Amino acid sequence: MSHRAAINALRDYLATVIIGQQHLIERLLIALLADGHLLVEGAPGLAKTKAIKMLAHGLEANFHRIQFTPDLLPADVTGTDIYRPENGTFQFQQGPIFHNLVLADEINRAPAKVQSALLEAMAERQVSVGKQTYSLPELFLVMATQNPIEQEGTYPLPEAQLDRFLLHVLIDYPDAAAERQILQLVRGEAKSHTPAPPSEPVSQATIFAVRQEILDLHMADSVIEYIVQLIQASRHPGQYDQQLAGWIEYGASPRGTIALDRCARTYAWLQGKDFVSPDDVQAVVHDVLRHRLLLSFEAEAEGIRPQQVIDTLISVVPIA
Incomplete structure (x- = not known):
């Protein structure tokens, strides 16, 4: 089976067991193939846990779920040295982070030390x-979830830590x-009629x-320039649109540029293309920049959401 056929079979399998969340399935595959991590935000019961499971x-991979709670310690995630009295030495006991796929459930319920670990x-x-x-x-993906409904007793992720997520x-x-x-x-x-996984797990x-x-996929200089200009517009919005300048306090970091390149390439590959177009960039730009833009107080007071800001970015940045 070719590599593309194996990934398509995996995508088809996920679509049979995760109903109504095609966007989540696609973004999970993008994170997996782009070698990044993703933060998923949604109400309880929307198959976030089931999707990564x-x-x-x-896949030919192991999985572990970590339920984040206010009393969690960094060692509960990373592991710790255990004293062995029989030989008088300390031995490292691996924590749940030592798995290929890790679900960090409700990451904003854990204190800052655990989040930083x-x-x-x-x-x-x-x-x-x-x-x-x-x-x-070597194969390592973290999917963290946040519940946007009930914020009491939560520790919001700082912007610098949010930047670590690809999507x-x-x-x-x-x-x-x-x-x-x-x-x-x-x-x-x-009734024990669970859809069967692919006959051969993807290795x-x-x-x-x-x-x-994906790294070898052709990307024209004009598309590279389009990615760069989108990021530059987020940092210097006044050069593109005065309304945008009033909305954005801080723009995307170079991680945003790298993430937009990797995700656009991966999205194009998943569509069966052998080149990257501006449409591929626009298809992923909202999920790449949503957590990387710090909006001004005025924008938040007006109820402006990152979605609207990114829509405006797309409209004011010309395609080279």
Whole structure:
């Protein structure tokens, strides 16, 4: 089976078990193939946990869920040294972060030390305990979730930590047709009629090979310039639009430029294309920049959302 056929089979499998969340499925695959992490925000019960769990079923990978709570400690995530009295030494006990796919459920319910421990592991791909450093698996993806409804007792992620996420995905309730399909699926699962995963789980070697194919995808200089100008417009909005200048306090960092390039390439590859177009950039730009723009007090007072700001960015930046 070719690499593209393997990924398409995985996508088709996810679509049969995750109903009404096509956007989430696509963004999960983008994060996986672009070697990044994603933050998913949505109400409870929208299959966020199930999505990454089913992704692990279709991959040659292991999965662990961490439920973030206010009393969680950094060692509960990373692991810690355990004293062994039989030989008088300390031995490192790996924490749940040492898995290929990790779900950080309700990340904003954990205090800052725990959040920083997780985000350091995400950025550095390693964990330091005492004088020792331990490498995380080569295939490593963190999906963190936030519940936007109930904010009491939460610790909002600072902007600098949000920047570590490749994508920030918003998901909403399914429509009526999808809701009916969900009922049928759940009834079938209760009768042990769970859809079977792909006959051959996608190997890690396939994932790494696809990542190389994505990096080799052709991107014209004009598309590169379009990406750069979108980021520049977020940093110097006054040069493009005065209304935009009143909305944006701080623009995207160079991580935003890199993320937009990687995600546009991956999106184009998933569409079966062998080149990247401005349409591919526009398809992912909202999820890439949503958490990287710091809006002004005036914009927040007017009820302006990042979605509207990014729409305006797209409208004022010309395609080269």
